[in-house]
Amino acid sequence: MSAANEPVVIHKGLDNVYVKESKICFIDGEASKLYYRGYSIGELAEYSTFEETAYLLIYGWLPTRAQLDDFVKRLHSHRSLEPGILQMIRSFPATSDPMDVLRTVVSALGVYDPQPATDNAEMRIDKAVRILSQAPSIITAFSRLRDGKDLVPPDFNLSHAANFLQLLTGKSPDQYDAHVMDVALILHAEHEMNASTFSCTVTASTLADMYSIITSGIGTLRGPLHGGANEVALKTVMEVGDPSKAEDYVATALAQKKRIMGFGHRIYKTWDPRYVILKKLGAELASRKGETKLFETAVAIEQSALKHLAGSPIFPNVDSYSGIVFHTLGIPTDLFTPIFAMSRIAGWTAHAIEYLEANRLIRPKAHYVGQTDLPYTPLESRTGR
Ligand code: ACO
Numbered sequence: 545m546s547a548a549n550e551p552v553v554i555h556k557g558l559d560n561v562y563v564k565e566s567k568i569c570f571i572d573g574e575a576s577k578l579y580y581r582g583y584s585i586g587e588l589a590e591y592s593t594f595e596e597t598a599y600l601l602i603y604g605w606l607p608t609r610a611q612l613d614d615f616v617k618r619l620h621s622h623r624s625l626e627p628g629i630l631q632m633i634r635s636f637p638a639t640s641d642p643m644d645v646l647r648t649v650v651s652a653l654g655v656y657d658p659q660p661a662t663d664n665a666e667m668r669i670d671k672a673v674r675i676l677s678q679a680p681s682i683i684t685a686f687s688r689l690r691d692g693k694d695l696v697p698p699d700f701n702l703s704h705a706a707n708f709l710q711l712l713t714g715k716s717p718d719q720y721d722a723h724v725m726d727v728a729l730i731l732h733a734e735h736e737m738n739a740s741t742f743s744c745t746v747t748a749s750t751l752a753d754m755y756s757i758i759t760s761g762i763g764t765l766r767g768p769l770h771g772g773a774n775e776v777a778l779k780t781v782m783e784v785g786d787p788s789k790a791e792d793y794v795a796t797a798l799a800q801k802k803r804i805m806g807f808g809h810r811i812y813k814t815w816d817p818r819y820v821i822l823k824k825l826g827a828e829l830a831s832r833k834g835e836t837k838l839f840e841t842a843v844a845i846e847q848s849a850l851k852h853l854a855g856s857p858i859f860p861n862v863d864s865y866s867g868i869v870f871h872t873l874g875i876p877t878d879l880f881t882p883i884f885a886m887s888r889i890a891g892w893t894a895h896a897i898e899y900l901e902a903n904r905l906i907r908p909k910a911h912y913v914g915q916t917d918l919p920y921t922p923l924e925s926r927t928g929r
Contacts, residue, residue, distance in 0.1 A: 569736040573811040594729040598890035622677035623698035638690035645686045647762040654755030661753040671754035672893035679886035684711035731818040734891030740764040748896035749906040761892040771881040777806035778867030781842045790844035804849045806864030813857035822865040829872045
């Protein structure tokens with residue numbers, strides 16, 4: 545046992561600590577590169593679909609036509625929610641945060657699974673496929689119910705992305721909108737050992753079930769320094785409201801030591817490649833819909849921030865335009881982080897399965913700097929502090 549006064553190295557934030565070897569994701573934060581299983585994010589965004597990318601992440605290879613068809617069939621088979629789950633969603637206050645709803649309901653899915661725990665990788669994948677498939681149904685069911693709207697049945701002819709948009713709006717989605725949604729899901733599906741993936745890995749290392757693993761990830765993704773940043777970034781752009789006000793906003797915020805949301809990253813010290821793709825899609829989407837002011841305001845904020853932060857390694861990240869893209873698709877702001885989660889389930893699953901192939905319980909240490917051997921004071925004799 546190390547004595548409290550012995551010096552130890554504390555890895556605050558676990559910066560540069562490696563917890564496993566991995567073949568899932570490679571980020572070159574200096575060169576603006578991101579690979580899933582060796583494939584560049586640019587190629588996947590251009591040629592793949594979310595379903596295929598999820599398969600790639602979870603299984604480790606691009607599926608054959610038969611493998612993809614089978615995977616899609618499995619996803620489709622879970623699209624409808626159990627009556628007990630629907631009843632639960634109906635019981636939530638309309639004011640609930642959709643991330644709380646998703647976290648609670650994903651946890652509850654385990655209650656409706658006769659065999660939630662398993663030590664078999666293929667069965668774990670089965671549970672993950674169920675969660676992956678049901679996440680869009682959960683998010684959209686809550687969104688429609690809180691708005692007093694009827695639920696929309698899942699459409700088994702639509703992709704994951706298009707089905708999500710249809711479940712949400714009740715309208716058959718425009719083909720380009722569905723494409724943008726699909727790419728956004730691909731871009732959010734995986735990102736190495738980020739905070740939420742680490743949470744999932746810690747939970748997996750205890751040999752907990754997939755419902756617990758994914759629930760851990762959702763809870764961790766919820767914070768504004770991680771998944772919640774896109775909502776705050778969009779709110780900022782809306783508050784700024786006009787490109788002409790961007791410079792003032794950025795200069796004041798930075799002078800007050802505030803952070804510009806959608807900027808900065810622990811790993812990227814240059815452009816986040818996902819940002820590049822989302823900005824392009826955001827520009828196209830804004831011009832197709834004839835709603836360009838928000839996009840132009842975001843560009844003006846970005847230009848001012850880059851000017852003020854020049855010389856620092858702080859660049860736009862995935863969240864600087866994802867909120868604008870989702871907003872332009874007609875998605876309510878508080879669903880952005882749940883959408884991030886619904887896509888990231890693929891990456892969380894891949895990491896949990898990979899970690900369990902050579903599992904070791906994750907148990908770091910805390911360096912104790914408190915007192916010892918204090919005399920116990922009876923309750924009535926305590927004077928408070
Ligand atoms: N705006 C202004 N300054 C910033 C920003 C920012 N967005 N991000 C970091 N900095 C500054 C910090 O103030 C700090 O300055 P200081 O050394 O003078 O105190 C310096 O850069 C280093 O900051 P850290 O917090 O140590 O950097 P870290 O690598 O831990 O930060 C993080 C990463 C948390 C993402 C940070 O950049 C941030 O808060 N960004 C805003 C929130 C955001 O966009 N999050 C989404 C990340 S992507 C994702 O999770 C999907």
